[in-house]
Amino acid sequence: MxxxxxxxxxxxxxxxxxxxxxxxxxxxxxxxxxxxxxxxxxxxxxxxxxxxxxxxxxxxxxxxxxxxxxxxxxxxxxxxxxxxxxxxxxxxxxxxxxxxxxxxxxxxxxxxxxxxxxxxxxxxxxxxxxxxxxxRRVPAIALAKQVVDEGRIGRAFHYRATYLQDWTIATDVPQGGAGLWRLDSDVAGSGVTGDLLAHSIDTAMWLNGPITRVVAKTETFVKERVHAVTGKVQPVGIDDACMFLAEFANGSMGTFESTRYARGRKNFNTFELNGADGSLYFDLEEPEYLQYFEYLQKQSGKKLESHLTGWRKIHVTNSEHPYMNRYWVPGTCIGYEHTFLNALADFVMGIESGKPTEPTFRTALQTQKVCDAVLDSARSGSWKETGV
Amino acid sequence: MxxxxxxxxxxxxxxxxxxxxxxxxxxxxxxxxxxxxxxxxxxxxxxxxxxxxxxxxxxxxxxxxxxxxxxxxxxxxxxxxxxxxxxxxxxxxxxxxxxxxxxxxxxxxxxxxxxxxxxxxxxxxxxxxxxxxxxRRVPAIALAKQVVDEGRIGRAFHYRATYLQDWTIATDVPQGGAGLWRLDSDVAGSGVTGDLLAHSIDTAMWLNGPITRVVAKTETFVKERVHAVTGKVQPVGIDDACMFLAEFANGSMGTFESTRYARGRKNFNTFELNGADGSLYFDLEEPEYLQYFEYLQKQSGKKLESHLTGWRKIHVTNSEHPYMNRYWVPGTCIGYEHTFLNALADFVMGIESGKPTEPTFRTALQTQKVCDAVLDSARSGSWKETGV
Amino acid sequence: MxxxxxxxxxxxxxxxxxxxxxxxxxxxxxxxxxxxxxxxxxxxxxxxxxxxxxxxxxxxxxxxxxxxxxxxxxxxxxxxxxxxxxxxxxxxxxxxxxxxxxxxxxxxxxxxxxxxxxxxxxxxxxxxxxxxxxxRRVPAIALAKQVVDEGRIGRAFHYRATYLQDWTIATDVPQGGAGLWRLDSDVAGSGVTGDLLAHSIDTAMWLNGPITRVVAKTETFVKERVHAVTGKVQPVGIDDACMFLAEFANGSMGTFESTRYARGRKNFNTFELNGADGSLYFDLEEPEYLQYFEYLQKQSGKKLESHLTGWRKIHVTNSEHPYMNRYWVPGTCIGYEHTFLNALADFVMGIESGKPTEPTFRTALQTQKVCDAVLDSARSGSWKETGV
Amino acid sequence: MxxxxxxxxxxxxxxxxxxxxxxxxxxxxxxxxxxxxxxxxxxxxxxxxxxxxxxxxxxxxxxxxxxxxxxxxxxxxxxxxxxxxxxxxxxxxxxxxxxxxxxxxxxxxxxxxxxxxxxxxxxxxxxxxxxxxxxRRVPAIALAKQVVDEGRIGRAFHYRATYLQDWTIATDVPQGGAGLWRLDSDVAGSGVTGDLLAHSIDTAMWLNGPITRVVAKTETFVKERVHAVTGKVQPVGIDDACMFLAEFANGSMGTFESTRYARGRKNFNTFELNGADGSLYFDLEEPEYLQYFEYLQKQSGKKLESHLTGWRKIHVTNSEHPYMNRYWVPGTCIGYEHTFLNALADFVMGIESGKPTEPTFRTALQTQKVCDAVLDSARSGSWKETGV
CATH class of the missing domain: 3.40.50.720 (NAD(P)-binding Rossmann-like Domain)
Structure with missing residues (x-):
């Protein structure tokens, strides 16, 4: 034992x-x-x-x-x-x-x-x-990181991310209180930027390196909502939606968008990375898949045969895939909650090995810098350096 | 408390x-x-x-x-x-x-x-x-049952099911022992028929009623394998693959197929039900979706507008969906293991309410009858009544 | 000129x-x-x-x-x-x-x-x-043939085909006459077997070799229809639906199904071929794609890296793809009608080269044999040799 | 006659x-x-x-x-x-x-x-x-316009478009000459902005109304290429990639991106429109589909039942669909070239009826204004009014 x-x-x-x-x-x-x-x-x-x-x-x-x-x-x-x-x-x-x-x-x-x-x-x-x-602990996203680290993507040209939801379209959703503090800017600080884009930015910089400059626009579609605590109709202070353009330190270009007003998108957290040698695509609504377009076939050292190229849906449930050897059998999926379990396991293994587990506060600080630059840019209308 | x-x-x-x-x-x-x-x-x-x-x-x-x-x-x-x-x-x-x-x-x-x-x-x-x-406790399959029970499918014409895997193609996979008893006919009784098709048949009869007649063919592609216990090369007694045609009591036609030799299919448990008023499709490799083709729109009582018909991918993660109100938030998936948890919860609620939880032994006996008729038919080459 | x-x-x-x-x-x-x-x-x-x-x-x-x-x-x-x-x-x-x-x-x-x-x-x-x-002249199907001929599939285990439509569900569709002679058995000979399964069988034998034995079941869901010529309600003589199991000469197993009663399937002509080294899937409703699961990577001579395996959607619109160099630019699709144009071009090039273009009458005779065996089996309820 | x-x-x-x-x-x-x-x-x-x-x-x-x-x-x-x-x-x-x-x-x-x-x-x-x-004459895009005009989308919140290709990644592709004048800024005027984004903008304004303000960034990834006419290595003057944020007159937000450096995307012209009552998605690489998320069910006048909501893939090949009654039978696709044929037919019918056919020069002028504002913004780094 x-x-x-x-x-x-x-x-x-x-x-x-x-x-x-x-x-x-x-x-x-x-x-x-x-x-x-x-x-x-x-x-x-x-x-x-x-x-x-x-x-x-x-x-x-x-x-x-x-x-x-x-x-x-x-x-x-x-x-x-x-x-x-x-x-x-x-x-x-x-x-x-x-x-x-x-x-x-x-x-x-x-x-x-x-x-x-x-x-x-x-x-x-x-x-x-x-x-x-x-x-980061969705097996398919961890696999994306592995594919990048294996050098299969080559020079990066583009990164694009969305995080779309649709649960605040109804104007009678209140703001504030235990269930809906995310809509109350005093408590949440920001709307989708801190709640959703922070995820997108963390993933982006993990996979594609620092974001150095941004230009952004935010919008609050529903201007007033009843506050659940006060019972009064109050102005809405959060950003309902935020979109921004980004420059990465590696010279690639980025687009990011988040909203809670994209009818039909429930947890549509997607990213795509395009490089000279290959591309990756992920969508959190089908979290068991990582899509991969292989152009340079590393195993053979050659360009993949032209008549066989295509986007490949990798069902990230093999025992060789990140985290999956801890669970069931190939072909069976884990769920949303396991991302927290995997993260915790990494954290505890970090304690045991003495090696800090990412993302640390220091790493999250970088994401915070990008978020702040985004909100700054949205206010000023001009490009901002992130300082990352 | x-x-x-x-x-x-x-x-x-x-x-x-x-x-x-x-x-x-x-x-x-x-x-x-x-x-x-x-x-x-x-x-x-x-x-x-x-x-x-x-x-x-x-x-x-x-x-x-x-x-x-x-x-x-x-x-x-x-x-x-x-x-x-x-x-x-x-x-x-x-x-x-x-x-x-x-x-x-x-x-x-x-x-x-x-x-x-x-x-x-x-x-x-x-x-x-x-x-x-x-x-039965995959939320999307439970939703399929709900859609059927709501009368949205109408007169059934076709049912087709596959359960495809690919993990026994290599001839050096042994048979028998703790990990591989499913390949040993003495222990498993049959191959894919009892292991995989039993699932397909249980789901089929739950959704579409009794299967009354079948004609089947089985195959053992790898005829001999080392036995993990004896260490000797021994004949393989199980069915590596099984396919059968079926008649349902409601007059619809069925095709069923299962194998462990479908390269690229890891847990491809699918079914499709076609009725006069609508159709359903499910694939266990993307278990968060139920696909639904609506022809008769019950809410309006009319045929759905022709220019808007199409297969709809229902992301079965709303709080209104079976079991999902017990877990996280809309848009987040549960995993394979939760099917057992949901089943257990149903069983315990059955104990508490005094109402037996399906599938009981009696219900599973019906599935056993179909499995036996399938294997009988495969041996004889002729149609068999199932007695269900 | x-x-x-x-x-x-x-x-x-x-x-x-x-x-x-x-x-x-x-x-x-x-x-x-x-x-x-x-x-x-x-x-x-x-x-x-x-x-x-x-x-x-x-x-x-x-x-x-x-x-x-x-x-x-x-x-x-x-x-x-x-x-x-x-x-x-x-x-x-x-x-x-x-x-x-x-x-x-x-x-x-x-x-x-x-x-x-x-x-x-x-x-x-x-x-x-x-x-x-x-x-055969859908570029994606021609590509499937090329992939098979290149030896990328290996020993075949399974072939499954469907050809599903839904246009005769309404009981007030008449039979016979210029537009609907396909529903009149005197003129059409058979229903879906000759009309749709003939296609599926031709493709199957082109890709996977002769079908040697079959067991089938047919059904006529709507027993009587007005005849467009006589104006009288007459019995329907065609098979509305047909499903059969097949044995191929190469030892692989086949399932085939066709119907005009699969609500939501309009021209769902699909096939899947599973071999030891790879698999293929095609669906005529998205004819620009061939799906390919590569297991043995020929270029490298090795098994594809386990963490990268997946079904690849090949967008069959590269200039390297069959027929596509005759048309537009990569990424642009051709349509249904081009399958006839491609076939004609092949025929004319056959005239010019003196080499017969497939499928000749002799090849189509083999398909006829399978169709007849299927209908025979449906009548008798027993397995039939096709004589192919 | x-x-x-x-x-x-x-x-x-x-x-x-x-x-x-x-x-x-x-x-x-x-x-x-x-x-x-x-x-x-x-x-x-x-x-x-x-x-x-x-x-x-x-x-x-x-x-x-x-x-x-x-x-x-x-x-x-x-x-x-x-x-x-x-x-x-x-x-x-x-x-x-x-x-x-x-x-x-x-x-x-x-x-x-x-x-x-x-x-x-x-x-x-x-x-x-x-x-x-x-x-505009892709049947699925014409259907999108119809769905918008039928009032099924409601208040618009978001529009996002991409037009991604990958054919200029190789640095040895020359610029200029009969085949590659699109890479020569003297002849083409701009790169992806005029060639690809012009399409995206035309579609966007057709579906969602005027774009009033933009902020953009362009990039030229390969700075020099051999010129096909002069034979000399010359600076590349075009934009290889362009991304921009947009404001629409109706208050919705837009993101647009185009490139010829998105490995694996061949003609990935996509758009998504999110409104309060429904959403639409289209991808030119599978042009036969329009995806539709219905929230408000017009026929019944009610919100669609929650357990049945989902993205619907409309196979735009019914005779009720735009242009499709001119061609073959339901379920069969037309190709890229038919978009020109449909446009021509509309133009000729416009001549015959005396009603101008869109897009006229005047309409295209509006698109030109947006393109120019995009390029202006990319140069200056600030938001630009389009004047549309």
């Missing part, structure tokens, strides 16, 4: 991300041969009753309503920040100060300034840290 | 199905508001060491090597039979005799005669029973 | 096939560097008025109502038989007897006996002859 | 567009019940020998090398300008001055100034005029 250390979790928030993370902690040792067993020590939220129901469901030992008690608790090793965006900063600083590991939901912060301070805090404290850009 | 009863599990086998079922037991209460909490009491297998490793991984309280001790144990409520096919009969009879609930992997038995006896045993004992035809 | 001989056409019939063939004759020299220029001498049909309108539209020099005058006309080189099936036999015999080249629509004949006599007639007369199995 | 007038054609250029247009003229009366029969009077090009070969192939009565002789010829009714972009201006002015109808290839001109003058010329002369934005 493998020896196990405890990894004692303090979970901030019981919302959507509270669920996905809790599930990951509970499943970790079932699937991964790690030597840390997560223990669900405490969940923290302002609403004690709901937090207790959550704790009962998932098996947390206790409930706290004061987050400072959690970050200071001696029986907790890792602070997981799954609360709304406006809380990340303070919690992360306090967690680092108390020497806790920190895993934080994305976007890391409300601003580059915050993100820089947070990064400094975890680095000064020397605590393992990660930001939950879980889509 | 909801009141919980224990549901104490005795798991037979630690193989692939041992894993999928154990996972389902552990996750049940995380996702479903049931009032039974599975407790993993015992896992049983002949190899004590491997069973112990499995128990350690998944959290079983004890290991047994004599299955009779498990079916007789007073601290066990439910016997889950995940062992190779040749063991189902004896175990199920003993479990029923001891008043245990029984959940059995498919195919239920090696023959109709066995299946009839097993059905009688659980019915005489009055114990809840289910066969793990887990694909 | 290239030297041109005239190729003087006598066209039998002005229906759907009369149009597709006439179009091919008129476009031949625009696209192909052949040395024969078709001249539209005469079109023949019983309805003089309609034939005249057709002649005016397409530019035929004269109209005949007695087909014997056409086959005997000294100013005609090639008799093209595009009339209903029951006329092929007599016309082909007479054309051969008069030393004319003969291009005949499929199915070649109403029976093997007729087809044998017709084959003997054209061979005895030594006249160039072809049957219009035009789908 | 329908009465026919002659429509006497003077064709400028024998290149790719010379072929597509000539084919259209020759096929017109075969498929469309118009009352004008094109007569191929003259083809004009500087290379007399090649022009003669072209004339022989397609059946032009004579060859001219001085284009002024053609525009002044009394036996010519319609001047068709298929020559490189830098010739359009002078030829169109002269044609109009001589009272000829003018059909001009896109882009209309090298600049807005030219386009305005050309528009004035044809309007002052009162001659029928059209620009060959042939993709």
């Amino acid at each position: 493998r020896e196990m250390k405890e990894l004692r979790i303090g979970m901030m928030g019981y919302g959507f991300m509270g669920r996905t993370h809790s599930n990951a902690y509970k499943r970790l040792t079932d699937f991964f041969p790690v030597h840390h067993k997560p223990v669900l020590k405490a969940v923290c939220a302002r609403n004690a009753e709901k937090a207790q129901a959550f704790a009962d469901n998932w098996g947390y030992e206790r409930v706290e309503t004061d987050w400072r008690k959690v970050v200071e608790a001696p029986d907790i090793d890792l602070i997981d920040i799954g609360t709304p965006n406006d809380t990340h900063y303070e919690m992360a600083l306090a967690a680092a100060k108390n020497g806790k590991m920190v895993c934080c939901e994305k976007p890391l912060a409300l601003s580059v300034a915050q993100a820089e301070e947070m990064t400094k805090a975890v680095e000064d404290a020397g605590v393992p840290n990660m930001v939950w850009f879980n889509y | 909801r009141e919980m009863k224990e549901l104490r599990i005795g798991m037979m086998g630690y193989g692939f199905m041992g894993r999928t079922h154990s996972n389902a037991y552990k996750r049940l209460t995380d996702f479903f508001p049931v009032h039974h909490k599975p407790v993993l009491k015992a896992v049983c297998a002949r190899n004590a060491e491997k069973a112990q490793a499995f128990a350690d991984n998944w959290g079983y309280e004890r290991v047994e090597t004599d299955w009779r001790k498990v079916v007789e144990a007073p601290d066990i409520d439910l016997i889950d039979i995940g062992t190779p096919n040749d063991t189902h009969y004896e175990m199920a009879l003993a479990a029923a005799k001891n008043g245990k609930m029984v959940c059995c992997e498919k195919p239920l038995a090696l023959s109709v005669a066995q299946a009839e006896e097993m059905t009688k045993a659980v019915e005489d004992a009055g114990v809840p029973n289910m066969v793990w035809f887990n694909y | 290239r030297e041109m001989k005239e190729l003087r056409i006598g066209m039998m019939g002005y229906g759907f096939m009369g149009r597709t063939h006439s179009n091919a004759y008129k476009r031949l020299t625009d696209f192909f560097p052949v040395h024969h220029k078709p001249v539209l001498k005469a079109v023949c049909a019983r309805n003089a008025e309609k034939a005249q309108a057709f002649a005016d539209n397409w530019g035929y020099e004269r109209v005949e109502t007695d087909w014997r005058k056409v086959v005997e006309a000294p100013d005609i080189d090639l008799i093209d038989i595009g009339t209903p099936n029951d006329t092929h036999y007599e016309m082909a015999l007479a054309a051969a007897k008069n030393g004319k080249m003969v291009c005949c629509e499929k199915p070649l004949a109403l029976s093997v006996a007729q087809a044998e006599e017709m084959t003997k007639a054209v061979e005895d007369a030594g006249v160039p002859n072809m049957v219009w199995f035009n789908y | 329908r009465e026919m007038k002659e429509l006497r054609i003077g064709m400028m250029g024998y290149g790719f567009m010379g072929r597509t247009h000539s084919n259209a003229y020759k096929r017109l009366t075969d498929f469309f019940p118009v009352h004008h029969k094109p007569v191929l009077k003259a083809v004009c090009a500087r290379n007399a020998e090649k022009a003669q070969a072209f004339a022989d192939n397609w059946g032009y009565e004579r060859v001219e090398t001085d284009w002024r002789k053609v525009v002044e010829a009394p036996d010519i009714d319609l001047i068709d300008i298929g020559t490189p972009n830098d010739t359009h201006y002078e030829m169109a002015l002269a044609a109009a001055k001589n009272g000829k109808m003018v059909c001009c290839e896109k882009p209309l001109a090298l600049s807005v100034a030219q386009a305005e003058e050309m528009t004035k010329a044809v309007e002052d002369a009162g001659v029928p005029n059209m620009v060959w934005f042939n993709y």
